[in-house]
Amino acid sequence: MNWTPDTMPGDELVESLKTKALWVRQRTLGMACRAGDGHIASTFSCVEILVSLYFGGSLRFDPAAPDAPGRDRFILSKAQAAMALYAVLADLGFFPLDELDTFCLNGSRLGGHAESSTPGIEVVSGSLGHGLSLGCGIALAGKLDGASHQVFVLVGDGECHEGSVWESAMFAGHHKLSGLIAIIDNNELSASDRLDDYLTLEPFRQKWLAFGWETLSVDGHSIPALLAAFRYAKDASRERPLAIIARTVKGKGIRFMEGRPDWHYRIPVGDEVTRARRDLGLEEPEHPEEEAP
Amino acid sequence: MRAAFLEALLVEAHKDTRIILVSPDTGGFHCETFRRELPGQYLNAGIAEQNAVGIAAGLALAGRRPFVFNTLSFNSFRCFEQVRLDVCAMRLSVVLVGVGAGLDYGLFGPSHHAMEDMSLMRSLPDMSVFSPADDTVAAALVQHTVQGGGPAYLRLDRAGTPLVYQRDARIELSQGLALLRTGRDLLIAATGRMVERAMEVADTLSASLVDTSVVDVFRLKPFPARRFLDLAESCPRIATLEEHSASGGLGTAILEVLADHGLTRSVRRFGLPDRFYHVCGDRDYMHKASGLDAAALAARLVDNRP
Numbered sequence: 350m351n352w353t354p355d356t357m358p359g360d361e362l363v364e365s366l367k368t369k370a371l372w373v374r375q376r377t378l379g380m381a382c383r384a385g386d387g388h389i390a391s392t393f394s395c396v397e398i399l400v401s402l403y404f405g406g407s408l409r410f411d412p413a414a415p416d417a418p419g420r421d422r423f424i425l426s427k428a429q430a431a432m433a434l435y436a437v438l439a440d441l442g443f444f445p446l447d448e449l450d451t452f453c454l455n456g457s458r459l460g461g462h463a464e465s466s467t468p469g470i471e472v473v474s475g476s477l478g479h480g481l482s483l484g485c486g487i488a489l490a491g492k493l494d495g496a497s498h499q500v501f502v503l504v505g506d507g508e509c510h511e512g513s514v515w516e517s518a519m520f521a522g523h524h525k526l527s528g529l530i531a532i533i534d535n536n537e538l539s540a541s542d543r544l545d546d547y548l549t550l551e552p553f554r555q556k557w558l559a560f561g562w563e564t565l566s567v568d569g570h571s572i573p574a575l576l577a578a579f580r581y582a583k584d585a586s587r588e589r590p591l592a593i594i595a596r597t598v599k600g601k602g603i604r605f606m607e608g609r610p611d612w613h614y615r616i617p618v619g620d621e622v623t624r625a626r627r628d629l630g631l632e633e634p635e636h637p638e639e640e641a642p
Numbered sequence: 643m644r645a646a647f648l649e650a651l652l653v654e655a656h657k658d659t660r661i662i663l664v665s666p667d668t669g670g671f672h673c674e675t676f677r678r679e680l681p682g683q684y685l686n687a688g689i690a691e692q693n694a695v696g697i698a699a700g701l702a703l704a705g706r707r708p709f710v711f712n713t714l715s716f717n718s719f720r721c722f723e724q725v726r727l728d729v730c731a732m733r734l735s736v737v738l739v740g741v742g743a744g745l746d747y748g749l750f751g752p753s754h755h756a757m758e759d760m761s762l763m764r765s766l767p768d769m770s771v772f773s774p775a776d777d778t779v780a781a782a783l784v785q786h787t788v789q790g791g792g793p794a795y796l797r798l799d800r801a802g803t804p805l806v807y808q809r810d811a812r813i814e815l816s817q818g819l820a821l822l823r824t825g826r827d828l829l830i831a832a833t834g835r836m837v838e839r840a841m842e843v844a845d846t847l848s849a850s851l852v853d854t855s856v857v858d859v860f861r862l863k864p865f866p867a868r869r870f871l872d873l874a875e876s877c878p879r880i881a882t883l884e885e886h887s888a889s890g891g892l893g894t895a896i897l898e899v900l901a902d903h904g905l906t907r908s909v910r911r912f913g914l915p916d917r918f919y920h921v922c923g924d925r926d927y928m929h930k931a932s933g934l935d936a937a938a939l940a941a942r943l944v945d946n947r948p
Contacts (some may be wrong), residue, residue, distance in 0.1 A: 486700015
């Protein structure tokens with residue numbers, strides 16, 4: 350793609366989205382610490398992706414009519430990052446902001462993996478390798494109907510070990526589902542290890558190309574780069590499905606979590622809470638009890 | 643049964659353009675008429691069953707009414723998680739149509755012997771499980787599942803004859819079962835291909851003065867509990883007959899209903915044994931090897947043998 354002055358987002362928008370991204374990290378850290386559960390590092394690697402998608406003007410949606418037929422669909426296939434999506438949707442008014450405080454508490458609809466009983470969430474998720482197939486079906490129906498809505502699916506890179514991802518990649522490539530956009534959160538880590546150390550995906554970009562996709566490779570924490578990529582995704586003249594490979598850092602924003610596999614499951618305790626909050630520009634603990642070891 | 647079903651589906655799909663036949667590269671020959679007449683409502687999703695069910699769920703989310711048509715084993719075992727999460731957990735109107743119930747593909751080995759599917763599908767919330775006895779019921783299930791909506795699983799045979807019902811018979815599908823024969827001594831509850839077998843057994847038993855009722859349970863879930871209990875109350879002995887593992891299918895469903903309602907009856911379950919078949923054989927051969935031929939069943943019932 351070509352970067353031209355018209356596709357470069359304005360500074361004001363970029364700054365406001367950076368502020369939003371910081372807020373999402375602050376809010377979701379609090380949610381996870383309160384619940385003692387949640388996947389913080391997976392969440393933090395895709396914060397800029399979600400914020401740019403939902404607040405950058407590319408994704409079409411209406412919080413007052415979450416099921417409107419003409420909406421673009423977003424499917425969080427790496428559903429362990431649900432906290433970030435909850436924060437974004439609540440901020441947009443899909444459901445009350447204070448409901449975020451119920452995350453992973455008994456009786457809440459905001460569980461550890463997103464599901465479709467929550468306004469704004471399209472599908473039940475939580476098992477990896479499903480989202481792209483669902484996206485193929487929705488995109489195929491849209492193509493048959495001549496509809497203009499698009500389907501964005503956020504896939505984890507570790508998730509691409511699932512064979513079903515490549516079944517759908519092959520299908521989308523064959524059917525030239527240009528309305529289907531896969532965003533790959535390429536943080537190079539899975540739950541227990543570095544992908545390259547136990548089952549490499551490389552050559553990753555070439556795989557998508559070989560399956561008939563168009564690819565973009567972007568810095569997944571650069572809001573201007575993501576905004577430009579999503580703007581390109583909306584280009585109606587595209588003819589193939591688009592894979593946006595977003596290079597990210599797992600745990601981005603909290604230094605002791607960044608790039609560390611052991612933080613896939615962990616929740617900060619004691620001094621870690623203070624350090625995490627400090628990294629996010631929060632000086633005093635929100636809840637003093639979180640200081641307890 | 644496969645042909646009668648596809649013929650009925652084609653008729654319905656002409657009227658209802660939401661219907662789309664999704665095939666993971668199965669039944670090419672049998673689907674040919676459908677594909678030729680309605681190419682826009684036919685999708686060969688490739689030999690990728692997980693993706694095919696996920697795509698069907700996506701199509702249903704977009705308002706289509708997909709029928710996923712495949713060999714039974716691959717339409718239940720291979721893609722079970724997609725059926726569970728993508729279809730049932732979202733209560734989507736996807737109909738899974740599996741061909742090759744029980745030992746229908748007896749010659750093809752353990753991969754194609756479908757012995758555990760009803761047990762799996764019956765365990766899924768919001769799933770409707772149908773097991774038709776002949777062409778007539780199979781064809782009628784097309785309209786019934788379209789009108790009913792929600793997730794459904796159909797367990798078909800390749801052949802749908804001999805007929806248990808007349809071709810133009812009006813069957814009350816919403817009842818979930820049909821009483822085919824009335825007797826005072828024994829009630830045989832059967833499903834699928836075994837319904838016709840139950841009728842044969844009942845004829846044989848009449849020579850031994852065992853007066854036998856036969857009920858066709860064509861919907862295993864939701865189980866037609868009340869209607870079944872009404873029949874069970876008037877009969878001292880019950881036998882269940884299915885071409886499925888004796889555990890988890892019709893026999894289990896009936897024991898559950900009897901236990902849940904506190905009705906005590908003598909129940910004998912006849913189904914497939916708890917083992918894989920490492921020999922091949924045609925369906926009749928395999929039934930005989932499993933003690934499910936009419937003569938063996940009648941003898942086991944008369945003598946009360948296991």
